[in-house]
Amino acid sequence: MARNVTTRHKITATVAAWIVALIIFFPILYTIITSIKTEPEAIAGFSLWPSGTFENYITVQTQRDYLKPFMNSVILSVGSTILALIIAIPSAWAMAFSPTKRTKDILMWMLSTKMMPAVAVLVPIYLLFRDFGLLDSRIGLTVMLTLINLPIVVWMLYTYFREIPGEILEASRMDGAGLWQEIVYVLTPMAVPGIASTLLLNIILAWNESFWTIRLSTTNAAPLTAFIASFSSPQGLFWAKLSAASTMAIAPILILGWFSQKQLVRGLTFGAVK
Numbered sequence: 001m002a003r004n005v006t007t008r009h010k011i012t013a014t015v016a017a018w019i020v021a022l023i024i025f026f027p028i029l030y031t032i033i034t035s036i037k038t039e040p041e042a043i044a045g046f047s048l049w050p051s052g053t054f055e056n057y058i059t060v061q062t063q064r065d066y067l068k069p070f071m072n073s074v075i076l077s078v079g080s081t082i083l084a085l086i087i088a089i090p091s092a093w094a095m096a097f098s099p100t101k102r103t104k105d106i107l108m109w110m111l112s113t114k115m116m117p118a119v120a121v122l123v124p125i126y127l128l129f130r131d132f133g134l135l136d137s138r139i140g141l142t143v144m145l146t147l148i149n150l151p152i153v154v155w156m157l158y159t160y161f162r163e164i165p166g167e168i169l170e171a172s173r174m175d176g177a178g179l180w181q182e183i184v185y186v187l188t189p190m191a192v193p194g195i196a197s198t199l200l201l202n203i204i205l206a207w208n209e210s211f212w213t214i215r216l217s218t219t220n221a222a223p224l225t226a227f228i229a230s231f232s233s234p235q236g237l238f239w240a241k242l243s244a245a246s247t248m249a250i251a252p253i254l255i256l257g258w259f260s261q262k263q264l265v266r267g268l269t270f271g272a273v274k
Contacts, residue, residue, distance in 0.1 A: 028250065034243035042239035056244035064227060066248060073223035073249075075138055076213075077206040080145035081199055084153045087146070089195075092157035093183055097166055107158065110151040118211050129216055138221045141213060145206045153202055160194030161187065200260050207253045224249035 034042050036052055060066065095103045125144075126135075134140025164187065172186045188195065210225035217226055228249055231242040 028254075031243045031250075032247050034240060035247045037240050037243075039238060039240045042243070056240045057248070059241055060231075060244050060248065064230065064245070066227070069222055069224045069227035070252070072138065072221055073207055073225075073252075076141050076145055076221075076223055077203045079138070079142040080149065080206045081202040083142065083146045084150050084202055085195065085199065088150060088153040088157050088198075089188065090183060091154050092161050093187060095154075096158050096161035096164075097169060107155065110154060114151055122215065125212075126215065134216075136217045136220045136222070141216060141221050141223075144212050144216060145209055148209065148212065149202050149205050152205070153198055156198045156201070157191070157194065160191050160198075163194075164190050200256070204253055204257065 035056055036054060038051055038053060038055075041051060095107065129135045129140050129144075132140075134143070168190070169182055169186060172182050177186060207223075208225070210229070213223050213225045214229050217223070228242065228245050231238055231245050
């Protein structure tokens with residue numbers, strides 16, 4: 001009897017998981033389907049049976065230079081992630097292994113900055129970028145994306161580092177390891193799963209950021225988020241071409257997430273989400 005109940009619970013949980021997964025994946029699926037429709041079919045309304053044309057992808061490639069915003073997205077995502085890790089690893093180490101009375105307050109303050117509406121600081125940030133000549137530049141957007149995601153990166157790394165026994169670091173100090181040797185040769189290798197998952201998550205967040213990338217770039221540093229937005233024009237909103245551009249923009253990050261899902265899950269269960 002108990003075995004039958006357990007089996008029913010497993011089946012119910014599996015069915016529920018598939019339903020939730022399909023609900024989450026449906027917008028992506030519908031975007032892909034719409035991308036191979038003609039414009040009249042896309043405007044006509046809901047339909048899961050497209051004509052199967054790839055004309056929209058050809059048009060997107062012809063009318064817009066996909067490769068340039070793609071390379072910008074790669075450079076901005078990877079660059080901001082590396083910069084965030086360079087800043088966050090020593091910061092998280094200090095707060096995890098040398099905490100003060102204000103450490104919790106600092107962490108909460110950092111996290112609270114993510115709750116502030118971005119539009120509230122749009123004007124001062126835009127003016128700063130204008131005055132420093134950072135508008136529509138990869139350097140400016142890299143710094144901006146780093147600052148946006150830095151609180152999350154510090155929080156995740158802080159949680160991972162808290163899982164590492166402090167006695168190991170004390171032993172390394174007894175053996176004569178200096179500050180940077182302790183971080184680079186002892187702490188970092190032990191936290192590789194956590195650092196890897198943080199890196200992957202930061203790349204995804206930077207890749208998907210649209211508010212700042214659209215408003216702080218035009219042509220030279222515009223990533224794929226701005227590439228998608230360019231298909232909304234005064235002439236109208238071309239749903240099929242917009243869907244094709246969106247599919248081309250999300251495909252690389254979906255592939256990255258698919259191939260790195262084991263590492264991502266391993267890192268998250270290492271200590272960030274418990």
